[in-house]
Amino acid sequence: MELLITNAIVYDPANGIDGEKIDIAVKDGRIVETSELKDAKVLDASGLVAMPGGVDIHAHIAGPKVNKGRLLRPEDHLRMINRRREGLRPIVGYTIPTTFTTGYWYASMGYTTVMEPATPPLETRHTHEELNDTPIIDKACFPVVDSNWFVLEYLKEGDIQGCSAYLAWLLRSVKGYALKLVSPGSEEAWGWGEGLKGIDDPVPYFDITPREIIRGLHAVNKLLKLPSPIHIHCNDLGSPGNYRVTLDTMRCVEDLSERDRPSLHIVHIQFNAYAGSGWGDLSSGASELAKYMNSHSHVTADLGQVLFEDTTTMTADGPWQYVLHRLSGNKWVNHDVEAETGGGIVPYEYRRRNYVNAIQWSIGLEFALMVKDPWKLCLTTDHPNGGPFIEYPRIMTWLLSSKAREAALARINRRARRKSSLGSIDREYSLYELAIVTRAAPARILGLEGKGHLGIGADADVSLYKLNPYIMDLSKDYKRVREALRRAAYTIKGGEIVAIDGEALNTTYGKTYWVDVEVPEREEERVKRDLNEKFERYYSVKLENYPIEERDLRFPSPLHIRGEGI
């Protein structure tokens, strides 16, 4: 199919296009030269802004944890309901919507690629079954590996080669895309009901510290030439004073990093940017973290912005979820996964009049406005932890408009407002910068070459919004901007129009990316020997029943890599 999008005001930061009126030509699912079109349908996009399809680097949308969240919160499913319509399944849920709702809603906002950032390898078949049933968007999932017994044992032995070959096997077996660390080592400790403090506390029985795990997996990631850096949820998440642990984490791989090449992605950094010594004097560590990131090039981050919502928190960080359950008194699901990881779920309401919650809200925005280079930053809420992804446009307008921030600031807890530096920051994102943090930067950090831009050969994922920066004052008209960003005029995915005016049109399905790293045969053989020897002692399933076959994915899209240097 051919499509020519004409007269749109285009923001394509990866190609340096900043609000120019240019035509976008689409053929067979890709962006092509206009001269290649013969019989194209023309879409007149006069008065519309065009951007590459949105890329969400970190949203918990599928898998055992998300589904237990759905089970835990029947009340959430009553917050948003739509009858089924021709070709569409019913819309149900808000913070933990059904897989179908998830796909439709992302498309309705102009997002076309989403990463599920934490899947326990043993249960990843479940994650893929849900991703298979998540319509429209392209997706991938990241296995959690920091408390994996094989990893801990290889790293303890200093066997980076063995660990690399094992993780290549694991990524292939569970059809994963990137390596995820969640509060390194602490889920293993949580298997005994314990936690770890900082990055130098040893994991019980394994005698290895988070610092060693982070450095080891950083080395593995480089050796395997994985498309994306390690994604790390830092230790001590959620605790006052934890910004120091985040700094320690960033610093601990400084000597291993190449210049100008990001090699560490800190996820939902807001939750790890707390100064102060307790809840009473909680304050912002955003400026310290932004200062470090402004002067170093090996770290990127996503935001984990908090919204004032009744939401559902869920993470593989089991000990933190227990703390949150005790703090809030709210219901609590815990699920530890043998020899690998764990997880917990707790509903939580962020209230604007609550001092701590208001400070959290402020920290996220301060950080986003203090990091100078938007290529280092991705917009997320750690959905649904900070709030549901469907509310992203509110964050976008806070970034675009100081007026929007002022209006929100006026309504938060008074003591938090006095403490917040938000009021003194004038910076407003341009649409160009917004396109970076919602498209170009996440695609680049993920190493998804066809995503996040509109250059020749890119996937034809385009979102068009009813915004005209030449007529509208984005800062003043932030409510209209928010509505425009919430309901994309058109969402085009792989060259097909999949949503119009914020409504998904049909239940079609996108690809699932995974990485297939080739390692030398001798290393592969060695890992097989180790697996044969230990796997069934560690696990409750047989080794042969662990891997997921490619045909179990609806539309698999493997990325073949030669892991050189192993």
Next chain:
Amino acid sequence: METFTGVTCPFCGCLCDDIEVTVEKGNIVKVKNGCAYSLTKYLNCNRDRITTPLIRENDKQVVVELPAAIERAAKILSDAEYPVLYGWSSTSAEAIGLGIELAEEVGGAIDNTTSVCHGPTTEALQELGLPGCTLGQVKNRADLIIYWGSNPLQSHLRHMSRYTIGAEGRWRKSRDDRTLVVVDVRRTYTARVADYFIQVEPNRDYELITALRMALRHEEIEQERVAGVPVEDIEELADLMMSCEFGALFYGLGLTMSSGKNRNIDAAISLVRDLNRWTKFVMIPMRGHFNVNGANIVFLWHTGYPFAIDFSHGYPIYAPGATSAVDILSRGESDAALIISSDPAANFPRRAVENLFKNPLIVIDPHRTVTSMRADVVIPSAFVGIECEGTAYRMDGVPIKMRGIAEPPKGVLPDEEILKGILTEIRRLKRGG
């Protein structure tokens, strides 16, 4: 002759995946590692089998070709105002997903067998959550195992040897490294091998759990016995629970379906939650059918709810007690039913069964059942995990791919294919194609 290793057993929620099955000319001739139930399921899978589709005409079931049976099933469902689609716990996750799509399409109610087994578990979980883990955690770490209202030596025969007291784990090597407690109303087989047996009076589990929670907090219990158990024993058990390194509570229908139902599970969850202040403690429900957990899981990602879902408004409504199959049938509200891999006529209340039989009835099942004998349309299906593949979810949520190793009877299709056929036909009828 071919021998398959690492086969997953499609009988109970244990999903033992180490079965060795020998197949000769498409038939199973030998089974190794399986428990008695597993052996029976494999070796007798061709007994009482339905091999041809049947349609009732003039009160007699006559043999028809598959397309005719699918057409009739589709006609029944699309003509119905409010059909009930029930069963789903002994089929694949893929088939369950199609079942939900079908229920949406016809505006009916869909329910799985959870509503008559661990429904109270889910209801309690929705109130309080649940501290749990996978079975391998228990195998590697647990030094205290409790079975409450559950008798695995007669219901989940390899549960103890694979995952609990008989399993060899990283930190627990032998039986001596673990303490086994059984709480039940009678001295069951499992109780006989326990280190501690607590005999609770029938229907008084809630009181016993409450007393345990008091004992944890060193509160004075003024009676001499609670629920028939001497207070000293309760205090000893509380001590045992608080002082273990990793405790695991497994519970069965003795707790979910005795008096108090979800309140019992509420209390048990609260107890385990309390115990996490002192030590690591988890609980796992002993799920029955091999994929009943899968039915809950697939229902959840499709609809947000685990069972008992009504689509008559075009979106899911979840109200167990009103939208569960037994209740809809007992009130006589439905006007057709599709029963898949389940035999409600053999275990539902009489009034529900009368209504089931009064209206057009479709059964999809490998076996002849009490329900299928009265059905208007019977479509034979292949056994998931024996004759066709599909995903199932173990009692702890671990997903395992079931394999097809033997041949189904000629012309017999998997549930998935049959449901796809019905769904396609219904859509054709609706669009007047």
